[in-house]
Amino acid sequence: DGGITQSPKYLFRKEGQNVTLSCEQNLNHDAMYWYRQDPGQGLRLIYYSQIVNDFQKGDIAEGYSVSREKKESFPLTVTSAQKNPTAFYLCASRGKGINQPQHFGDGTRLSIL
Amino acid sequence: GQQVMQIPQYQHVQEGEDFTTYCNSSTTLSNIQWYKQRPGGHPVFLIQLVKSGEVKKQKRLTFQFGEAKKNSSLHITATQTTDVGTYFCAGPDSGGSNYKLTFGKGTLLTVNP
Numbered sequence: 001d002g003g004i005t006q007s008p009k010y011l012f013r014k015e016g017q018n019v020t021l022s023c024e025q026n027l028n029h030d031a032m033y034w035y036r037q038d039p040g041q042g043l044r045l046i047y048y049s050q051i052v053n054d055f056q057k058g059d060i061a062e063g064y065s066v067s068r069e070k071k072e073s074f075p076l077t078v079t080s081a082q083k084n085p086t087a088f089y090l091c092a093s094r095g096k097g098i099n100q101p102q103h104f105g106d107g108t109r110l111s112i113l
Numbered sequence: 114g115q116q117v118m119q120i121p122q123y124q125h126v127q128e129g130e131d132f133t134t135y136c137n138s139s140t141t142l143s144n145i146q147w148y149k150q151r152p153g154g155h156p157v158f159l160i161q162l163v164k165s166g167e168v169k170k171q172k173r174l175t176f177q178f179g180e181a182k183k184n185s186s187l188h189i190t191a192t193q194t195t196d197v198g199t200y201f202c203a204g205p206d207s208g209g210s211n212y213k214l215t216f217g218k219g220t221l222l223t224v225n226p
């Protein structure tokens with residue numbers, strides 16, 4: 001969706017290195033999300049944030065960290081504690097109101113060097 | 114925890130054949146959403162169903178929500194090569210958070226021209 005920008009599109013991580021994936025949205029959405037996608041595994045929730053300065057762990061938060069200092073930004077750090085980081089990472093946002101759909105960015109593909 | 118299952122995992126059809134994917138939740142859902150992800154792309158919201166027994170159509174796509182609001186289906190009539198992609202269903206988290214969605218693992222549709 002045009003309102004969510006993820007960067008970079010491709011990222012390579014060396015062993016023991018932390019890397020940060022960027023997600024910016026101009027949709028004025030309160031809620032933002034990070035998902036991890038592996039082949040045949042669907043979308044698994046890493047972290048989500050309903051409002052600035054607040055975030056909650058999803059189903060697979062170990063080895064990841066996030067911050068939400070601004071409404072439009074929700075960066076994800078993949079730490080060296082994440083032993084299998086190779087995956088496709090998707091950021092999404094959602095507007096207020098019940099039953100609103102999620103809007104996704106184009107994703108970042110992370111690989112191990 | 115809440116589970117959302119989709120079958121089949123893969124479906125290959127000849128162009129012009131019909132296609133159906135089924136979604137089943139372990140809990141009653143307040144609504145169900147469907148998304149489509151083209152190969153190499155990101156999930157895009159298709160539709161949301163809210164009412165028990167609801168049926169909605171989008172051109173050749175027909176979406177149904179079960180009477181018990183625990184299952185749903187997506188039917189495509191006379192598939193075209195543009196229908197290729199992975200179709201996901203998603204329902205709100207049964208833990209009460211209106212912001213969290215649980216996604217099924219998706220059905221990958223391939224179409225032979």
